[in-house]
Amino acid sequence: MSELSETQSVATTIVRSKRTVLPEKWFAAVLIGPALLFILVIIAWPLVETVRLSFMEAGLGGEKFVGFANYEELIESKKFHKTIIRTFYWMFLSVGLKLILGLIGAMLLNAAIPGRGLFRVLIMPPWVIPIAVGCVGWLWLYNGQFGVLSGAGQYLGVLDGPHEFLAYKKSAFYSAVVTDVWVGTPMVTLFLLAAMQGVSRDLYEAAWVDGAGRWYRFRRITIPQIMPVLVTMALYSAIFTFNSFDIIWILTQGGPRGASTTLIIDTYKVAIGNYKFGEGAARVIVIVILLGAFAAVYMVLLNKLLRRYGSK
Amino acid sequence: MATLDLNQVSKSFGAAQVLHDINLAIEDKEFVVFVGPSGCGKSTLLRIIAGLEEATAGSIVIDGEDVSTAHPVDRGISMVFQSYALYPHLTVYENIAFPLRVQKLPEPELDEAVARAAGILQLTDKLQLKPGQLSGGQRQRVAIGRSIVRNPKIFLFDEPLSNLDAALRGDMRVELSQLHKQLDATMVYVTHDQIEAMTMADRIVVLKDGRVEQFGSPMDLYHHPATKFVASFIGQPNMNFVPATVTGTKGGLGVDLEGGHQMVLPVDTTGITEGDRVEVGIRPEDVALGTSGLDVSIRVLERLGGATITYGTIGSAETRFCASLAGNAPVEQGKNMTLMIAPESCHVFNENGDVLSRLGVPVPAK
Structure with a gap:
């Protein structure tokens, strides 16, 4: 009997531990998150900003949209x-x-x-x-x-x-x-x-x-x-x-x-x-x-x- | 015809002399194996024959022509390297064709030569692959193919099988032996594996510390080892060496083996006197279970099915003794056994490790 209950408890632990662990893809996301954030801030955002700026007449006086000029x-x-x-x-x-x-x-x-x-x-x-x-x-x-x-x-x-x-x-x-x-x-x-x-x-x-x-x-x-x-x-x-x-x-x-x-x-x-x-x-x-x-x-x-x- | 003579060949690297006055006369179409432990100079000797190293002294003569200072390509040799030395970026075809491309052979002849080599080595359907896509054995064959197309007088092999697993090594041994017969060429082969030497060689050169210990046919080396070193190197499992004291020199050599067993051995006793210390060499396969003889206590037992190998000790000094018995031999680990030893199967070595020549040993069939 005791052996049986032991097996059961082991089984529940496994199920429980499965529940508490993050799904694999979320875990991967957490791992690459900081690096991704860094790239977004350092590279992606300035690039987007540069693209935006390239359609502006921008100087010390402010910005004005000029299209493809x-x-x-x-x-x-x-x-x-x-x-x-x-x-x-x-x-x-x-x-x-x-x-x-x-x-x-x-x-x-x-x-x-x-x-x-x-x-x-x-x-x-x-x-x-x-x-x-x-x-x-x-x-x-x-x-x-x-x-x-x-x-x-x-x-x-x-x-x-x-x-x-x-x-x-x-x-x-x-x-x-x-x-x-x-x-x-x-x-x-x-x-x-x-x-x-x-x-x-x-x-x-x-x-x-x-x-x-x-x-x-x-x-x-x-x-x-x-x-x-x-x-x-x-x-x-x-x-x-x-x-x-x-x-x-x-x-x-x-x-x-x-x-x-x-x-x-x-x-x-x-x-x-x-x-x-x-x-x-x-x-x-x-x-x-x-x-x-x-x-x-x-x-x-x-x-x-x-x-x-x-x-x- | 392709004979190879080495006359007084020596080689030093700085202060270290690795080869001492090597003299060898290798005959046409002979398969000669250089064997010896690591660092004995066998690979260096092969490289000197190939022209990759220059001998410090002495001469190399191929077919009566002194080639000591000739470029490798002018010596009429080809070499198969331990690492195969295949060009990874070239296909099997181009690898085999490489020496011919260097010679600027016309395309049709080149194609024919490659096809012939590929046919011999069963590589015809692999010609367009790259070495990285081949198995170890196939790569080995490509390397051999590259030397075949050169049509050399002498093939040199530098431990060509040492990168292969045991099963493949066995297969390749057979293939190389067949190739030797098929090509009918002189081959010099370096290995540290005495089984390769025994199975393939017409004659074996045993090297130790840059010196030739013995040069002879495999059976010659097995039955008539010149020194204790050769005796220990040839044969599997290794020969046992039992310390003994000479008790008499009349009508054979009377010895008192360690462990108390006494024997009279049919060897030449010249220069030996009573009381001398000698070593008696007994091959593990030359013993049989009996009722009187050498007492051995068995430490480890290996049952291989066809044979039983026992590792034990004799006497109070615990000299190790290995025996190869029948597969179903009634022996047990931890127990003692008594081994019968035929006096004519024993080898005797003096204190310098030189053999006392055996009298009345059956001449081995060639």
Whole structure:
């Protein structure tokens, strides 16, 4: 009898405990709630607010609904079109250089060279030191009167006289690219190095026994093996570079005469510099759409590459 | 024809010498297995033959040609790695075709060679899959396929079965033996598994601490181990070593085994005098239950159905003694038993671990 009642009481406890526990989906909701709230406040709300603002003529004096006027202005503005093209040019050039240099750097750091550990540490500073500090250093380098580059150029006979790199349209733009590449390459290098170190030594030895040369091994083993990391790094780097603000702002403020103005610099100048919040918001929406489209194309490409180079 | 000769091959990594003056003459179409415990230098020796490592001294001669400094591809060897070393991003077809692509072989010939290898290894319907979609045994076959298409003079295998489970290992052993007959090629195979060595090899090289302990046929090694190390390494379960004192050297070696059992063993007694300490090696399968002989107290009993393995001790020093008896042997854990030992089945090792050659052992059929 006592055994029976014991069983019964165990059964009731189970039922009761079932009742007191939250249903699974509510429990999940409670767990993700804080993070969701955070995202809503930090990302979703400002985004909605930006969309709203982009339909306003908004400044220090208040807001007025203007419909698509801000967007129409952007569509018609030749200057804005140029800025878009310049931004993509800036991005592709800088990311391309970062990837190429990163690949070469990773290969060298992965090779069995003496002092490899030291070199691995030595590539870190551009990434590790604050960007503002690094950029001030570059400001000195680019300076026409006492800059090293100008001096070296004159000494080697490349330059006729002192050259103020940041004062001319072309050299200012490319100087900004160089500095951006300098800052961005170490991260790419380290990620690619990590990917290369993950490639089994046996694969290289097997290929070597089969007579594959250095270049063949690089092309048919290393590149396919690090492809997922390479592609992901390219996307990361592209988005960072597209939105890179600090380097250009510190070096040129987008000048001279807009020669190094990218979308993000343009947006800042309009919205914060000229207090035209509505027009600035419209630019932000354009950036979001462009980057969204870019990322979508990229993801399709990535999936294709992963299918081709993956192990399944 | 593909013979392989190693002459005085030594290898040092810094101050550590891992191979000492290795001399081997491997004949054409022979299946030779390098066996030994971890760190004995067997893989290093294979890598030296492959050209992945360079010998510190000595020469490697393939088919009469000194290839000591030749590039692996010029040695006419191919190697199957322990990890298989398949290219994960390439299909089975491309993996097998890889060496031929390196050689820039024309497409029709390449296709034919891959199809032939795939046929031999039963991979024809797997050619478009990637290694990640294959089982361990199939991956192993792809790795072998990659070496077959090279048409090498000598196949090198570096512990190719150690990543497979026991059942699959057994199957692959049989497949590899068949492949050897089918390809009719010289093969050098490294393993730490003495069963693989015994079952597949024409001849076995037993290595210890970078030295060749013995080079001979499996049955040679089993019946005539040159040293205590070889005797302990070959055979499953391992040979028992019972300490003994020499009581006489006339008409055989008189010994007093630990535990009080006395025997006269038919071995060469040259250099042995009365009172010397020796060790008598007795294989677990060479004993039988009897009424007089060695007394063993049984500690653990394993009934495998076909056989009964007992783990026990003898004498007051508790020397361990393992015996393999009939499946239905009337023995019990915790009890004592008496084992009869045929004197001609015993091996005797002197204090250096060297064998005293056996007299009148039946010559094993090859």
